[in-house]
Amino acid sequence: MDKTSNIIEVQNLSVAFDEREVLTDVSFTVQPEQITVILGGSGSGKTTILKHLLNLYPSPENTTFVFNKDVAGLSEEEQTEFYLNMGVFYQNGALINSLTVIENVALPLEQHTTLPDNIIRQMVLMKLGLVNLKEAAHLYPAQLSGGMLKRAALARAIIMDPPLLFCDEPGAGLDPVSLASLDQLILDLREQLGMTIVMVTHEVSSILRVADKIIFLEKGQIIFEGAKKEALESDIESVQEFFGKGTGK
Numbered sequence: 558m559d560k561t562s563n564i565i566e567v568q569n570l571s572v573a574f575d576e577r578e579v580l581t582d583v584s585f586t587v588q589p590e591q592i593t594v595i596l597g598g599s600g601s602g603k604t605t606i607l608k609h610l611l612n613l614y615p616s617p618e619n620t621t622f623v624f625n626k627d628v629a630g631l632s633e634e635e636q637t638e639f640y641l642n643m644g645v646f647y648q649n650g651a652l653i654n655s656l657t658v659i660e661n662v663a664l665p666l667e668q669h670t671t672l673p674d675n676i677i678r679q680m681v682l683m684k685l686g687l688v689n690l691k692e693a694a695h696l697y698p699a700q701l702s703g704g705m706l707k708r709a710a711l712a713r714a715i716i717m718d719p720p721l722l723f724c725d726e727p728g729a730g731l732d733p734v735s736l737a738s739l740d741q742l743i744l745d746l747r748e749q750l751g752m753t754i755v756m757v758t759h760e761v762s763s764i765l766r767v768a769d770k771i772i773f774l775e776k777g778q779i780i781f782e783g784a785k786k787e788a789l790e791s792d793i794e795s796v797q798e799f800f801g802k803g804t805g806k
C-alpha cells in the first residue's frame with residue numbers, strides 16, 4: 558500500500574534495553590479509520606511499541622512514522638502538534654480525583670485552547686453525551702463505577718477530536734457486560750468521528766468484536782499481521798491457540 562495512505566508505518570524497529578533485545582525487526586502499518594489490535598503474551602513488547610509510537614521512547618531514524626512523519630526528527634513545534642493529533646486512553650483512566658467528570662474532561666481544552674468557558678462546557682457535554690455519561694457530569698471519580706470511569710477517561714482522550722486514538726488495555730478489570738458496551742462505544746466513535754484506533758488488549762472477546770487488523774507479537778517479533786478473518790484461519794500455532802481459547806474451538 559502507498560506509504561501516504563498509512564497513518565502509522567513502522568519499519569525494521571529493533572529495541573534493546575541494557576543490551577537485551579526486546580523488539581526485533583518490527584515492521585507494520587496502520588490504515589486510516591481501522592481498529593488495529595496489538596496482542597501478545599506478557600513481556601512480548603506491546604507497551605514498548607506503543608511508547609515508540611507515542612515518541613515517549615526515542616526511535617532510531619527512519620523506523621517509526623506517524624502521520625507520515627519520522628517521529629525521530631520532530632521539532633519542538635511538530636512535537637506539540639503531534640500530541641494534539643492523538644488521544645491516549647490508559648488502562649486505569651488516570652482521572653484527577655479532586656475534579657468532577659466535567660472538570661476532568663475539560664482539562665485538555667483549558668490547557669491547549671483559549672476557548673471561553675461556556676463553549677468548553679458545551680463541547681464537554683457533547684463528548685459526555687457520546688459516551689453516555691451526561692448524567693454523571695457533576696460526580697467525582699470516586700462516585701463512578703468501573704465502566705463509568707473508563708467512559709469518562711475515554712471522553713477526555715477524545716475531547717480534542719484527535720484523528721488517532723491509542724487504547725492501552727481499555728477493558729482491563731471490566732465485567733463482560735461493561736466490556737461489551739465499551740467495545741460498542743469504541744466502534745461508535747470510529748464510525749461517528751472517523752478515528753484511527755490502535756489498541757493493546759488481551760481480551761479475546763473484545764478483539765473479535767472490534768479488530769479490523771491484528772498484529773501478533775511473540776518475544777519481540779511479529780509472528781502475524783493481517784485481518785481478523787485471516788488471524789482466525791491462521792495455521793500459526795500460537796495464533797490458533799490464542800483464538801481457540803476465546804472462540805470455544
Ligand SMILES: Nc1ncnc2c1ncn2[C@@H]1O[C@H](COP(=O)(O)OP(=O)(O)OP(=O)(O)O)[C@@H](O)[C@H]1O
Pocket residue numbers: 574575579597598599600601602603604605606
Ligand atoms: N524501560 C525498560 N527498561 C528495561 N527493560 C524494559 C523496559 N521496558 C520494558 N522492558 C522489558 O521489555 C520487554 C517487553 O516489555 P513490554 O512492557 O513492552 O511488554 P508487554 O507485551 O507490554 O507486556 P505486558 O502485557 O505484561 O504489559 C520485557 O521483557 C520488559 O521487561
